[in-house]
Amino acid sequence: xxxxxxxxxxxxxxxxxxxxxxxxxxxxxxxxxxxxxxxxxxxxxxxxxxxxxxxxxxxxxxxxxxxxxxxxxxxxxxxxxxxxxxxxxxxxxxxxxxxxxxxxxxxxxxxxxxxxxxxxxxxxxxxxxxxxxxxxxxxxxxxxxxxxxxxxxxxxxxxxxxxxxxxxxxxxxxxxxxxxxxxxxxxxxxxxxxxxxxxxxxxxxxxxxxxxxxxxxxxxxxxxxxxxxxxxxxxxxxxxxxxxxxxxxxxxxxxxxxxxxxxxxxxxxxxxxxxxxxxxxxxxxxxxxxxxxxxxxxxxxxxxxxxxxxxxxxxxxxxxxxxxxxxxxx
Amino acid sequence: xxxxxxxxxxxxxxxxxxxxxxxxxxxxxxxxxxxxxxxxxxxxxxxxxxxxxxxxxxxxxxxxxxxxxxxxxxxxxxxxxxxxxxxxxxxxxxxxxxxxxxxxxxxxxxxxxxxxxxxxxxxxxxxxxxxxxxxxxxxxxxxxxxxxxxxxxxxxxxxxxxxxxxxxxxxxxxxxxxxxxxxxxxxxxxxxxxxxxxxxxxxxxxxxxxxxxxxxxxxxxxxxxxxxxxxxxxxxxxxxxxxxxxxxxxxxxxxxxxxxxxxxxxxxxxxxxxxxxxxxxxxxxxxxxxxxxxxxxxxxxxxxxxxxxxxxxx
Amino acid sequence: xxxxxxxxxxxxxxxxxxxxxxxxxxxxxxxxxxxxxxxxxxxxxxxxxxxxxxxxxxxxxxxxxxxxxxxxxxxxxxxxxxxxxxxxxxxxxxxxxxxxxxxxxxxxxxxxxxxxxxxxxxxxxxxxxxxxxxxxxxxxxxxxxxxxxxxxxxxxxxxxxxxxxxxxxxxxxxxxxxxxxxxxxxxxxxxxxxxxxxxxxxxxxxxxxxxxxxxxxxxxxxxxxxxxxxxxxxxxxxxxxxxxxxxxxxxxxxxxxxxxxxxxxxxxxxxxxxxxxxxxxxxxxxxxxxxxxxxxxxxxxxxxxxxxxxxxxxxxxxxxxxxxxxxxx
Numbered sequence: 001x002x003x004x005x006x007x008x009x010x011x012x013x014x015x016x017x018x019x020x021x022x023x024x025x026x027x028x029x030x031x032x033x034x035x036x037x038x039x040x041x042x043x044x045x046x047x048x049x050x051x052x053x054x055x056x057x058x059x060x061x062x063x064x065x066x067x068x069x070x071x072x073x074x075x076x077x078x079x080x081x082x083x084x085x086x087x088x089x090x091x092x093x094x095x096x097x098x099x100x101x102x103x104x105x106x107x108x109x110x111x112x113x114x115x116x117x118x119x120x121x122x123x124x125x126x127x128x129x130x131x132x133x134x135x136x137x138x139x140x141x142x143x144x145x146x147x148x149x150x151x152x153x154x155x156x157x158x159x160x161x162x163x164x165x166x167x168x169x170x171x172x173x174x175x176x177x178x179x180x181x182x183x184x185x186x187x188x189x190x191x192x193x194x195x196x197x198x199x200x201x202x203x204x205x206x207x208x209x210x211x212x213x214x215x216x217x218x219x220x221x222x223x224x225x226x227x228x229x230x231x232x233x234x235x236x237x238x239x240x241x242x243x244x245x246x247x248x249x250x251x252x253x254x255x256x257x258x259x260x261x262x263x264x265x266x267x268x269x270x271x272x273x274x275x276x277x278x279x280x281x282x283x284x285x286x287x288x289x290x291x292x293x294x295x296x297x298x299x300x301x302x303x304x305x306x307x308x309x310x311x312x313x314x315x316x317x318x319x320x321x322x323x324x325x326x327x328x329x330x
Numbered sequence: 331x332x333x334x335x336x337x338x339x340x341x342x343x344x345x346x347x348x349x350x351x352x353x354x355x356x357x358x359x360x361x362x363x364x365x366x367x368x369x370x371x372x373x374x375x376x377x378x379x380x381x382x383x384x385x386x387x388x389x390x391x392x393x394x395x396x397x398x399x400x401x402x403x404x405x406x407x408x409x410x411x412x413x414x415x416x417x418x419x420x421x422x423x424x425x426x427x428x429x430x431x432x433x434x435x436x437x438x439x440x441x442x443x444x445x446x447x448x449x450x451x452x453x454x455x456x457x458x459x460x461x462x463x464x465x466x467x468x469x470x471x472x473x474x475x476x477x478x479x480x481x482x483x484x485x486x487x488x489x490x491x492x493x494x495x496x497x498x499x500x501x502x503x504x505x506x507x508x509x510x511x512x513x514x515x516x517x518x519x520x521x522x523x524x525x526x527x528x529x530x531x532x533x534x535x536x537x538x539x540x541x542x543x544x545x546x547x548x549x550x551x552x553x554x555x556x557x558x559x560x561x562x563x564x565x566x567x568x569x570x571x572x573x574x575x576x577x578x579x580x581x582x583x584x585x586x587x588x589x590x591x592x593x594x595x596x597x598x599x600x601x602x603x604x605x606x607x608x609x610x611x612x613x614x615x616x617x618x619x620x621x622x623x624x625x626x627x628x629x630x631x632x633x634x635x636x637x638x639x640x641x642x643x644x
Numbered sequence: 645x646x647x648x649x650x651x652x653x654x655x656x657x658x659x660x661x662x663x664x665x666x667x668x669x670x671x672x673x674x675x676x677x678x679x680x681x682x683x684x685x686x687x688x689x690x691x692x693x694x695x696x697x698x699x700x701x702x703x704x705x706x707x708x709x710x711x712x713x714x715x716x717x718x719x720x721x722x723x724x725x726x727x728x729x730x731x732x733x734x735x736x737x738x739x740x741x742x743x744x745x746x747x748x749x750x751x752x753x754x755x756x757x758x759x760x761x762x763x764x765x766x767x768x769x770x771x772x773x774x775x776x777x778x779x780x781x782x783x784x785x786x787x788x789x790x791x792x793x794x795x796x797x798x799x800x801x802x803x804x805x806x807x808x809x810x811x812x813x814x815x816x817x818x819x820x821x822x823x824x825x826x827x828x829x830x831x832x833x834x835x836x837x838x839x840x841x842x843x844x845x846x847x848x849x850x851x852x853x854x855x856x857x858x859x860x861x862x863x864x865x866x867x868x869x870x871x872x873x874x875x876x877x878x879x880x881x882x883x884x885x886x887x888x889x890x891x892x893x894x895x896x897x898x899x900x901x902x903x904x905x906x907x908x909x910x911x912x913x914x915x916x917x918x919x920x921x922x923x924x925x926x927x928x929x930x931x932x933x934x935x936x937x938x939x940x941x942x943x944x945x946x947x948x949x950x951x952x953x954x955x956x957x958x959x960x961x962x963x964x965x966x967x968x969x970x971x972x973x
Contacts, residue, residue, distance in 0.1 A: 050830035187687040192901035192914035217903040258835035260860035262887040541733025630795040
């Protein structure tokens with residue numbers, strides 16, 4: 001199976017001022033620090049982690065909207081660069097982005113129809129009538145009837161707006177859709193609609209998804225593979241069922257254990273202590289060790305690499321948990 | 331903090347230098363001091379002698395270097411009009427100007443800030459609309475129009491107050507009111523929007539939720555936060571104490587710094603103009619510097635002494 | 645059964661919107677008993693936050709509030725805003741969604757907690773500071789003595805929510821209303837805060853109202869749950885009964901639409917349609933247009949919230965007719 005998107009050793013470091021405001025010593029903020037993954041065509045990689053872990057930065061680096069400081073991104077067998085040439089334009093068409101807040105992603109002054117048509121216009125696709133026809137087809141596919149064509153974004157509900165955003169991305173017939181928290185801003189009863197829609201659209205248009213979310217429950221619903229990020233690195237990657245039922249990395253374990261669901265009510269949690277450290281002062285060794293219940297001397301000095309485990313998944317931990325499923329253990 | 335002050339002070343110095351250089355060349359390019367002071371039909375010998383005496387025959391860049399050289403040695407030059415030390419000419423006018431600008435500043439601060447607070451607290455009521463109407467009028471009407479109107483009503487029509495001059499304290503009343511009203515209008519608007527912004531913040535609701543009465547929330551929680559943006563405009567007003575009365579002084583023939591500036595510019599009395607500009611920029615820049623430092627005390631978010639890093643809990 | 649601590653009776657709230665009154669709350673009746681934990685669940689616009697802001701008079705003055713609020717059986721709805729101040733913090737404390745902006749940025753956290761201590765317990769400044777430190781210790785903030793002099797922007801969101809909880813505990817309230825207390829926080833921090841709220845309730849015996857859009861959070865630490873939709877309570881039941889045997893089609897729909905991290909992976913059953921606009925509610929039951937069980941009667945009359953079992957109330961003409969969602973899926 002050839003991968004549509006291959007990411008190798010992605011790095012993004014920011015040079016910021018440290019303590020003392022304007023005159024603090026310059027320090028390095030490691031937003032993304034060596035991230036590698038591959039997504040086969042037609043599949044979904046779920047990228048999860050808490051705020052500040054670098055998942056959104058990774059998305060922007062993949063799309064080339066942010067210049068990377070290291071590593072390589074291959075899309076459909078070709079490198080993704082930042083030079084704005086013909087290939088860059090073609091790649092931009094084939095890779096589209098869906099954001100968290102549909103209202104700010106849309107132009108309030110343009111009708112829904114105009115916004116859906118616009119990308120095709122920018123890329124010079126088809127004649128006017130053709131574009132109009134295509135827009136209506138796509139809108140139908142995302143569950144927007146033609147009566148929405150002349151409406152404005154403010155007349156729509158949150159779920160409908162996110163459908164417009166999807167239609168606008170899909171009109172260019174992209175291969176890859178990068179979704180950054182696409183349902184977080186939606187009401188609970190609407191979230192399921194959009195999750196199901198994303199699953200259906202993937203099937204219908206053979207889409208590949210990089211799906212970014214802080215919500216593991218949602219990621220499980222859509223992802224074929226899941227990567228968990230912590231402080232700019234992937235700490236565990238693998239099949240969602242294996243990863244959620246028996247997390248190998250203590251951080252994944254804590255993350256899964258922390259999710260409150262009606263099914264798990266009343267059960268004690270193995271609550272993780274403290275806040276995530278800032279990506280400016282990452283601890284030496286494994287960056288998770290100050291919060292890790294299993295940390296030993298080695299974890300404080302030596303950073304673990306992302307290594308394959310027996311069941312085919314990858315974990316960056318010196319002492320991965322393998323036997324007991326987290327929920328039963330908790 | 332020390333480094334911060336040093337960098338601000340350096341920038342202030344550059345600003346002052348730029349202003350003085352600009353004024354020097356503009357004034358020289360737009361008129362000949364010898365002719366303007368001695369009049370155009372003065373004998374050519376007298377004009378030549380005047381030029382010789384003031385060094386006006388030297389190339390402009392030499393005059394400029396000479397000016398800077400003197401300045402660096404604390405010499406502001408002499409007035410071409412009467413040969414007195416330029417700083418002496420300017421400094422004797424400062425108290426005259428302050429006599430109207432300081433009372434005006436008090437009016438601006440007291441009326442402006444309290445009107446803004448009242449308007450914000452009684453938002454969308456007749457009080458708010460009244461304050462805003464006053465405010466809009468106050469800053470759209472130019473101060474010379476307001477000054478002339480006041481003069482017309484209180485001096486010409488009613489005869490309660492003198493129209494112009496500076497012979498008694500009663501002469502100061504109309505200029506003070508003219509200056510105060512315009513400034514109060516601006517400040518009222520600023521204060522109102524700062525208060526409204528703060529009153530909409532979640533921590534105001536927290537103050538009420540913990541059991542404070544509305545008054546305590548306004549005084550203890552809204553005021554300190556609303557003071558931050560209001561400080562900027564108040565600082566600007568303090569900075570313009572010396573120079574902000576040019577128009578009003580001219581209207582009411584008030585012999586302050588502003589009026590001196592107008593006549594000195596008209597005469598191309600270069601050293602006096604430069605001395606005033608130096609005074610104005612220095613007060614303006616130092617007021618800004620003080621505001622920035624006070625900011626650090628009022629707003630802890632700007633005091634990033636320990637860095638912007640959030641510390642964790644358990 | 646313990647005595648009712650606070651009772652809301654037929655609470656309505658209207659907001660002026662462009663010259664019209666729009667009703668946000670359509671008569672909410674709810675009883676909180678001493679020491680119990682109630683979860684209030686609903687989507688945006690369901691009225692779950694407005695209910696408690698109205699009950700504690702924290703809504704903007706332009707909102708029109710009607711109905712009765714009884715505290716220990718005595719009406720407090722007639723109190724002025726300032727009279728209500730003696731109830732807030734002392735009897736009923738509240739914490740909110742975004743802890744960092746809920747704290748005053750220009751005051752130290754010790755000062756802000758101390759203010760509540762002085763107000764409710766009459767301590768002097770030194771005693772209030774000592775008490776503030778003790779409260780920070782109680783909510784498990786490490787090195788509490790040093791944190792007293794920190795400003796909110798120097799602390800993390802999770803720590804600030806602990807500060808908010810410490811401040812709420814200052815008045816030793818009988819009820820803590822927590823309005824989406826973990827929505828702005830990361831999932832591991834959310835777990836810490838939920839554990840802390842449960843612990844504080846065990847220790848102090850105070851009652852808790854947990855307002856959330858997340859059924860999982862509510863299931864976690866409450867005893868009883870009320871589900872709100874379009875300004876009304878549509879179902880109220882003990883927590884186990886609600887999740888094991890939901891009676892209202894909306895509750896059933898919410899549970900069917902909820903993804904889970906455990907159990908078999910299945911396609912979600914989405915509730916069709918949109919949350920209605922409060923200014924243009926459909927006639928009859930507000931959920932009828934989205935309800936697979938709706939019958940003709942649902943669009944002509946509004947079902948009242950009636951007891952369907954001991955401890956259980958449901959506002960549905962078809963309650964008890966079985967769940968329609970499996971069939972619809």
